[in-house]
Amino acid sequence: MEVRVGLIGYKFMGKAHSNAWGQVNRFFKTGARAVMRAVCGRDENAVRGFAENWGWQSVETDWRRLVSRPDIDVVDIATPNDSHAMIAIEAARQGKAILCEKPLARSLKEALTMLAAVRKYKVANMVWHNYRRIPALQLCRRIVKEGRLGIIRHIRAVYLQDWIQDPKFPLVWRLKGDIAGSGAHGDINAHILDATRFITGSEPVEVCAHFETFIKERPVGAMTGGLGAKAGRGKGRVTVDDAVIALARMSNGAIATYEASRFANGRKNGWGFEINGSKGSIKFEFERMNELQFYDASDPAHLRGFRRILVTEPGQHEYISAWWPPGHIIGYEHTFTNQVADFLTGYLAKKPLSPDFLDNTRNQAALEAMAVSSQKRRWVRVQRVN
Ligand SMILES: NC(=O)c1ccc[n+]([C@@H]2O[C@H](COP(=O)([O-])OP(=O)(O)OC[C@H]3O[C@@H](n4cnc5c(N)ncnc54)[C@H](O)[C@@H]3O)[C@@H](O)[C@H]2O)c1
Numbered sequence: 001m002e003v004r005v006g007l008i009g010y011k012f013m014g015k016a017h018s019n020a021w022g023q024v025n026r027f028f029k030t031g032a033r034a035v036m037r038a039v040c041g042r043d044e045n046a047v048r049g050f051a052e053n054w055g056w057q058s059v060e061t062d063w064r065r066l067v068s069r070p071d072i073d074v075v076d077i078a079t080p081n082d083s084h085a086m087i088a089i090e091a092a093r094q095g096k097a098i099l100c101e102k103p104l105a106r107s108l109k110e111a112l113t114m115l116a117a118v119r120k121y122k123v124a125n126m127v128w129h130n131y132r133r134i135p136a137l138q139l140c141r142r143i144v145k146e147g148r149l150g151i152i153r154h155i156r157a158v159y160l161q162d163w164i165q166d167p168k169f170p171l172v173w174r175l176k177g178d179i180a181g182s183g184a185h186g187d188i189n190a191h192i193l194d195a196t197r198f199i200t201g202s203e204p205v206e207v208c209a210h211f212e213t214f215i216k217e218r219p220v221g222a223m224t225g226g227l228g229a230k231a232g233r234g235k236g237r238v239t240v241d242d243a244v245i246a247l248a249r250m251s252n253g254a255i256a257t258y259e260a261s262r263f264a265n266g267r268k269n270g271w272g273f274e275i276n277g278s279k280g281s282i283k284f285e286f287e288r289m290n291e292l293q294f295y296d297a298s299d300p301a302h303l304r305g306f307r308r309i310l311v312t313e314p315g316q317h318e319y320i321s322a323w324w325p326p327g328h329i330i331g332y333e334h335t336f337t338n339q340v341a342d343f344l345t346g347y348l349a350k351k352p353l354s355p356d357f358l359d360n361t362r363n364q365a366a367l368e369a370m371a372v373s374s375q376k377r378r379w380v381r382v383q384r385v386n
Pocket residue numbers: 008009010011012013014040041042063078079080081083101102103128129130187223224225226
């Protein structure tokens with residue numbers, strides 16, 4: 001079966017997604033063949049060049065045209081956050097399956113409208129939380145499910161970057177509240193929140209957070225997404241958080257801390273977590289993404305300690321057979337290909353996709369409660385989403 005894909009947006013995530021769609025048929029046997037039918041961007045010359053380089057068969061300069069094409073089955077949204085809802089809702093109306101980048105939306109309200117649309121039109125839907133597809137994270141989830149950590153007491157997660165450290169760095173879309181919704185919070189706190197929810201199967205019930213914006217004004221910038229953006233003339237107000245710290249009480253009884261910053265000098269994309277339970281602990285660092293640290297308190301006393309597991313063995317996770325022999329590690333881009341493979345398998349079998357809009361609206365509900373908590377300076381209960 002052919003699954004014809006239309007991608008919207010062709011910069012950072014556009015590249016990552018194109019690479020995944022291009023790779024997936026070669027490495028995975030899902031029963032479905034991804035066809036890279038069309039890519040959309042507003043600059044025709046640039047998007048043509050992109051299509052040629054990455055193997056897209058045609059181009060569009062208006063996302064509405066792409067979404068309404070009868071030869072597109074799946075709409076892949078890789079644009080800034082302010083366009084996710086309008087594209088996803090129209091794609092649902094047109095009966096297309098949707099793969100949307102995170103954060104799903106700028107607010108819980110917006111996410112709920114997207115969830116309502118995919119439910120109304122009964123279309124397959126998934127959010128690009130590609131980090132769920134890191135083999136070590138899949139193994140963490142299995143370790144928790146098998147009860148090897150016992151009762152989970154602590155979840156401790158950080159996501160640290162430093163790319164806007166320089167006050168002269170321009171006001172790109174990620175620093176504008178009307179486009180991005182929030183700053184480090186929706187961009188990277190969203191990831192660690194999703195990762196820990198995925199692994200532990202527990203939800204934040206009540207949260208308390210503090211958001212900080214260290215640099216309140218920046219040179220007006222070109223509308224590119226991130227690093228390498230050029231400053232223009234004049235200054236504009238930063239309307240998102242630069243950093244966030246949050247506490248959460250989880251549905252499984254654990255207490256959790258989340259910290260996300262774009263001002264952690266020296267940290268480029270340093271994210272990770274530690275989870276402590278009554279029987280053991282796990283530790284993960286993205287910059288060593290093929291490894292997992294596991295502590296088993298039932299080991300004999302003289303052997304007790306964190307052990308390093310290289311997560312490339314057959315049987316440790318579901319992706320191994322698609323890639324390389326044990327010890328031949330994989331990287332960032334593989335997480336996207338793994339996700340696309342899961343999408344194709346689920347789409348073909350008409351099975352729920354993970355995370356779908358419902359699952360991710362729950363993530364958004366926790367993000368929203370943290371934002372409200374920071375504004376109101378108090379603990380806030382997370383809205384339940386069903
Ligand atoms: N999953 C991840 O790990 C991850 C990583 C980075 C970014 N993201 C998310 O991906 C999305 C895109 O981020 P990015 O870093 O690729 O941004 P970017 O600025 O690098 O690229 C955005 C692209 O969208 C295009 N675009 C903007 N408005 C458009 C419109 N109306 N019609 C058509 N094209 C339009 C731009 O021209 C550009 O090609 C964001 O939601 C971001 O949060 C996710």
